[in-house]
Amino acid sequence: MLVERFPQNPLITPADVPPSRPDYEVVGAFNAGATIYNGQVILLLRVAERPVDKPADEQVAPILNPETGQIEYFRKKDADPDVEIPDSRSFYYKGSMYLTSISHLRIARSDDGVNFTVDPAPAVFPETDYETFGLEDPRITKIGEIYYIVYKVVSENGICTGLLKTLDFVEFERMGIIFCPENIDVVLFPEKIGGKFFALTRPVPMHLGPRGIWLASSDDAVQWGNHKPLILPREGLFDGGKTGGSCVPIRTEKGWLEIYHGSDETDKYSLAGALLDLNDPSKVIARSKRPLMSPEAEYEVKGFYGNVVFACGAITRDDGTVTIYYGASDEFTAAANTTIDKIISTME
Amino acid sequence: MLVERFPQNPLITPADVPPSRPDYEVVGAFNAGATIYNGQVILLLRVAERPVDKPADEQVAPILNPETGQIEYFRKKDADPDVEIPDSRSFYYKGSMYLTSISHLRIARSDDGVNFTVDPAPAVFPETDYETFGLEDPRITKIGEIYYIVYKVVSENGICTGLLKTLDFVEFERMGIIFCPENIDVVLFPEKIGGKFFALTRPVPMHLGPRGIWLASSDDAVQWGNHKPLILPREGLFDGGKTGGSCVPIRTEKGWLEIYHGSDETDKYSLAGALLDLNDPSKVIARSKRPLMSPEAEYEVKGFYGNVVFACGAITRDDGTVTIYYGASDEFTAAANTTIDKIISTME
Numbered sequence: 001m002l003v004e005r006f007p008q009n010p011l012i013t014p015a016d017v018p019p020s021r022p023d024y025e026v027v028g029a030f031n032a033g034a035t036i037y038n039g040q041v042i043l044l045l046r047v048a049e050r051p052v053d054k055p056a057d058e059q060v061a062p063i064l065n066p067e068t069g070q071i072e073y074f075r076k077k078d079a080d081p082d083v084e085i086p087d088s089r090s091f092y093y094k095g096s097m098y099l100t101s102i103s104h105l106r107i108a109r110s111d112d113g114v115n116f117t118v119d120p121a122p123a124v125f126p127e128t129d130y131e132t133f134g135l136e137d138p139r140i141t142k143i144g145e146i147y148y149i150v151y152k153v154v155s156e157n158g159i160c161t162g163l164l165k166t167l168d169f170v171e172f173e174r175m176g177i178i179f180c181p182e183n184i185d186v187v188l189f190p191e192k193i194g195g196k197f198f199a200l201t202r203p204v205p206m207h208l209g210p211r212g213i214w215l216a217s218s219d220d221a222v223q224w225g226n227h228k229p230l231i232l233p234r235e236g237l238f239d240g241g242k243t244g245g246s247c248v249p250i251r252t253e254k255g256w257l258e259i260y261h262g263s264d265e266t267d268k269y270s271l272a273g274a275l276l277d278l279n280d281p282s283k284v285i286a287r288s289k290r291p292l293m294s295p296e297a298e299y300e301v302k303g304f305y306g307n308v309v310f311a312c313g314a315i316t317r318d319d320g321t322v323t324i325y326y327g328a329s330d331e332f333t334a335a336a337n338t339t340i341d342k343i344i345s346t347m348e
Numbered sequence: 349m350l351v352e353r354f355p356q357n358p359l360i361t362p363a364d365v366p367p368s369r370p371d372y373e374v375v376g377a378f379n380a381g382a383t384i385y386n387g388q389v390i391l392l393l394r395v396a397e398r399p400v401d402k403p404a405d406e407q408v409a410p411i412l413n414p415e416t417g418q419i420e421y422f423r424k425k426d427a428d429p430d431v432e433i434p435d436s437r438s439f440y441y442k443g444s445m446y447l448t449s450i451s452h453l454r455i456a457r458s459d460d461g462v463n464f465t466v467d468p469a470p471a472v473f474p475e476t477d478y479e480t481f482g483l484e485d486p487r488i489t490k491i492g493e494i495y496y497i498v499y500k501v502v503s504e505n506g507i508c509t510g511l512l513k514t515l516d517f518v519e520f521e522r523m524g525i526i527f528c529p530e531n532i533d534v535v536l537f538p539e540k541i542g543g544k545f546f547a548l549t550r551p552v553p554m555h556l557g558p559r560g561i562w563l564a565s566s567d568d569a570v571q572w573g574n575h576k577p578l579i580l581p582r583e584g585l586f587d588g589g590k591t592g593g594s595c596v597p598i599r600t601e602k603g604w605l606e607i608y609h610g611s612d613e614t615d616k617y618s619l620a621g622a623l624l625d626l627n628d629p630s631k632v633i634a635r636s637k638r639p640l641m642s643p644e645a646e647y648e649v650k651g652f653y654g655n656v657v658f659a660c661g662a663i664t665r666d667d668g669t670v671t672i673y674y675g676a677s678d679e680f681t682a683a684a685n686t687t688i689d690k691i692i693s694t695m696e
Contacts, residue, residue, distance in 0.1 A: 097556040130576075133556075157577045158557030180562055180575035181553035183528065205529035206552045208445040208481075209506030214528055218571055225571035227528035228478075229505045 010332035030327030033140035034313025048101035061098035103134035141188040185244030200245035303329025358680035378675030381488035382661025396449035409446035451482035533592030548593035651677020
């Protein structure tokens with residue numbers, strides 16, 4: 001067995017999360033960043049919400065008005081000829097994309113890594129003009145005393161990546177947009193290499209080029225350069241559609257071990273591993289020849305958007321065991337145990 | 349008259365440019381960056397070439413093999429059902445884009461700004477794995493003694509922006525990719541503002557957001573952050589389709605004057621102006637309400653890809669006159685005179 005799913009899965013469901021306001025319902029609690037803080041496992045959940053009173057024949061996009069701080073609604077009838085509805089997550093009106101929910105970041109805390117208590121209120125809520133459609137898919141990297149949180153920010157101007165810093169998971173400092181549209185699934189390495197910060201990024205080019213993982217470096221984690229393609233999709237394999245960084249790279253004797261996600265041509269998402277040179281992470285040493293984990297359990301196959309396992313965080317122990325916290329079906333948070341050796345065994 | 353086209357237009361045509369090898373033909377000499385060096389006007393032309401022997405019923409993409417330094421050919425019959433041909437510039441095979449020509453950068457020199465002598469050999473030729481489809485659309489910004497050249501780099505991994513530095517237009521130092529795919533039409537400001545380099549960028553998002561001008565800042569011109577939307581398309585106007593930076597911003601009493609390009613819903617490209625706050629270029633003071641210049645002359649309306657005026661460079665004199673050097677129909681280099689006051693008059 002490459003991975004052992006927790007018998008308690010899913011660990012967190014939308015029903016476990018109080019909405020941010022009484023007239024909202026939570027439709028997803030998933031794609032959480034993970035770290036250790038004050039001896040506890042902290043998950044920073046993406047919580048997707050929408051108004052309870054959504055009419056059955058209507059698409060509703062909740063959108064922040066950054067000037068008033070209020071959420072307003074863009075409503076269109078399903079039958080409107082200018083409306084297209086590809087799936088549950090979004091709709092298009094006259095070619096422009098809208099999201100059917102708005103996400104914020106919420107903390108869940110656990111002493112044992114299994115039983116989580118979800119905070120009653122959001123930790124980071126949409127606030128700026130680049131977050132009007134929501135905050136999504138955070139990854140937490142501790143470097144020194146600072147927790148760096150990279151997160152997907154969505155607005156009418158694009159889908160890109162912002163940076164937050166926190167020391168205590170109470171106060172969060174916004175550092176602006178660090179990768180401009182369209183760029184998602186950014187993960188910072190857990191230490192500087194040769195004096196530089198490094199990040200995995202996932203450009204989404206319109207005209208030319210794959211949707212795959214690139215590498216960038218930085219002196220300050222805010223300004224980035226030296227972009228290079230790194231872990232690209234491989235035609236015909238489980239990651240032949242898209243690749244993107246998932247978990248913070250793990251330092252091992254054999255190299256940086258990145259747990260990444262890859263989708264195939266049917267948009268089925270799997271998790272897999274890649275090993276990068278410790279001193280020069282632009283060198284790929286090895287990649288999984290088969291997936292580490294693909295959707296199998298019912299909560300991974302069925303849900304808000306099924307057939308997805310998508311990790312944003314993992315906790316690694318000194319004995320080499322790795323607990324991957326992952327989003328299932330864009331709805332639930334689940335976990336599975338594996339080991340560094342098992343992940344590397346998929347590369348043989 | 350807002351602009352006065354040079355009676356000598358087009359100043360440079362493909363016939364004026366010797367190909368880089370005898371079995372090639374030059375199909376475009378256009379979209380040149382412009383600066384003053386050693387008292388001469390220097391144009392850094394984008395020179396597009398293709399093999400002379402291209403069969404009439406075939407699409408041919410010249411592609412650099414970065415390991416051998418040789419150009420190889422990706423050939424597909426027009427009749428192949430997997431081939432799509434949107435226009436003269438590119439074709440698609442199984443959904444992937446290929447270019448019908450490969451571009452390098454070539455210097456043209458002039459004492460009077462009108463009569464140019466084209467260098468016999470390329471200045472910067474495709475060389476790296478990110479330039480395999482060519483180098484395009486350079487902008488030259490002199491800061492201190494250094495000429496910074498930002499240029500579009502194209503490869504199978506995407507269309508993005510690289511940086512070159514030169515002191516003498518003989519030796520060019522590659523500084524890598526500064527904005528990852530898909531990002532084009534990058535222009536550096538001609539001086540630091542508050543100790544930072546600033547750039548206009550043009551993200552090309554796949555799913556959400558307009559194709560418009562953003563702003564970024566940097567400590568070293570290599571690593572960039574603080575991305576913000578700036579000069580976005582305006583629905584129903586001449587720039588309702590796309591906007592992108594064209595010329596290096598000009599310092600004026602009223603603000604930074606940016607000559608940018610905008611296309612409308614029919615993909616007709618015009619030039620226009622925007623004024624940005626001198627101390628905080630994220631503040632837009634005014635924008636053209638009508639185009640400064642739209643395709644009118646025969647060489648602007650007909651050519652390799654017609655209906656395009658697209659500037660990458662301008663020379664400004666102390667008396668406020670501005671010579672815009674621009675690409676016409678993705679084939680020719682032309683020029684037109686205007687003044688700072690005339691450009692600003694389009695904003696009223």
